[in-house]
Amino acid sequence: MENTVFNLKFLAKSLKKQSARCKKDSTKEVNDMKKAIKSGDTEIARIHASNAIRKKNEGVNLLRLSSRIDAAASRIDTAAKMQRVTTSMGRVVGEIDRALQKNMGLDKVSQIMDTFEG
Numbered sequence: 647m648e649n650t651v652f653n654l655k656f657l658a659k660s661l662k663k664q665s666a667r668c669k670k671d672s673t674k675e676v677n678d679m680k681k682a683i684k685s686g687d688t689e690i691a692r693i694h695a696s697n698a699i700r701k702k703n704e705g706v707n708l709l710r711l712s713s714r715i716d717a718a719a720s721r722i723d724t725a726a727k728m729q730r731v732t733t734s735m736g737r738v739v740g741e742i743d744r745a746l747q748k749n750m751g752l753d754k755v756s757q758i759m760d761t762f763e764g
């Protein structure tokens with residue numbers, strides 16, 4: 647389970663980096679568009695503008711996907727932690743129940759609780 651969480655977080659980080667790269671490419675395309683406009687090449691400027699828009703949208707989509715994957719990884723991580731706590735609680739409750747059925751003293755129940763808390 648932890649391996650899955652690690653892989654999801656790694657994927658989310660990778661998507662964020664790709665998003666940043668797309669933003670950088672979009673900025674470059676905008677600058678190329680401005681140069682084309684100054685030189686009077688409107689057709690070239692339109693191509694660069696189209697590329698800039700596409701790159702910007704791609705970056706936003708990658709960032710959105712990264713966020714969704716990160717949220718899923720967090721939910722899986724929380725579920726795994728809750729499963730470990732539930733298992734531990736079940737074991738302690740069983741030990742306390744046995745201790746109470748055998749009429750063990752309060753010190754034995756306290757020792758079992760210390761084991762759980764520690």
